[in-house]
Amino acid sequence: MEKYIEGSFWEELFRIILNWLVSNMPGIIVVFIILFVAIWLLKFFLKRISKIIISRAHKNVKTDASETEKRINTLMGIVLGIGKIIAWIIAIIILLEKFGIDIRPILAGAGIIGLAVGFGAQELVRDFISGFFMLLENQVRTGDVAIINGTGGLVEKIEMRTITLRDFSGVVHVFQNGKINSLSNMTKEWSAMVFDMGVAYKEDPDTVMAIMSEIGEQLRKDPKFGPRILEPIEVFGVNEFANSAVVIRARIKTKPIEQWEIGREYRKRLKKAFDQKGIEIPFPHTTIYWGEKIDALKIKNEKN
Numbered sequence: 001m002e003k004y005i006e007g008s009f010w011e012e013l014f015r016i017i018l019n020w021l022v023s024n025m026p027g028i029i030v031v032f033i034i035l036f037v038a039i040w041l042l043k044f045f046l047k048r049i050s051k052i053i054i055s056r057a058h059k060n061v062k063t064d065a066s067e068t069e070k071r072i073n074t075l076m077g078i079v080l081g082i083g084k085i086i087a088w089i090i091a092i093i094i095l096l097e098k099f100g101i102d103i104r105p106i107l108a109g110a111g112i113i114g115l116a117v118g119f120g121a122q123e124l125v126r127d128f129i130s131g132f133f134m135l136l137e138n139q140v141r142t143g144d145v146a147i148i149n150g151t152g153g154l155v156e157k158i159e160m161r162t163i164t165l166r167d168f169s170g171v172v173h174v175f176q177n178g179k180i181n182s183l184s185n186m187t188k189e190w191s192a193m194v195f196d197m198g199v200a201y202k203e204d205p206d207t208v209m210a211i212m213s214e215i216g217e218q219l220r221k222d223p224k225f226g227p228r229i230l231e232p233i234e235v236f237g238v239n240e241f242a243n244s245a246v247v248i249r250a251r252i253k254t255k256p257i258e259q260w261e262i263g264r265e266y267r268k269r270l271k272k273a274f275d276q277k278g279i280e281i282p283f284p285h286t287t288i289y290w291g292e293k294i295d296a297l298k299i300k301n302e303k304n
Helices: 007-059 065-098 103-120 122-136 205-221 259-277
Strands: 145-148 151-158 162-166 172-176 183-185 191-199 234-241 246-254
Touching (some): 122 151, 151 172, 191 259
Antiparallel strands (some): 145 151, 162 172, 191 246
């Protein structure tokens, strides 16, 4: 114990640490510099590649630029994540060698541990495999509006293990890729808004369908909404005889995610057109029967 208290011991320890820092610290600093430069270069090149591909998609008339942008952003995010992991692994291996630690036994042990963990982490492996095929098959991209396991929202992030979804209320939902039983993409390539318009039985269906087509064509020629509509409105005809209305179905095809705003504007214009033309939009009517013997509840309508 006395040698640990003596000043010569601490002086020798300080000298050894100082010598080690002088001989190894520059190398450690260089490793971290190279690591951060490599990550920065990876981000830079990925952004450049993304811009080139997206700009070419904008120039190509046959390609939907927004769809290409979604797919590129999703794939580049995955590539950047994998690149960061590889860069950090290489940096850690170099640092271990700098500290004089033989990494061969560690690598061998990591292989054995990885094999053991692989049997116990079947769910994790399933998530990664499901995420890989989801990206490979282009089922969903960042920026899509999707319904996953019955929950709808905007896809904010796609990773190899999870998908992050934010619903209309702002709530964030995280789903494991391996536990996704149903996935409905509402904004892939094109979207559509379906209208089931109910009018009174006394109205002429041909007249109503003509008004619906006219409003759809006006919306398509509008400079604000027209560029977002892909095709003329499709008025399919009488779809149902409901309790108090004749239901006429129509559909407007739009660019992805544009269907809701287009649908709201179309309904607003159609309501105004129906009011001008005198087309009745019915609402449920209820007839109350009190019975013949309840005279006290009879209502008399007298004019003064």
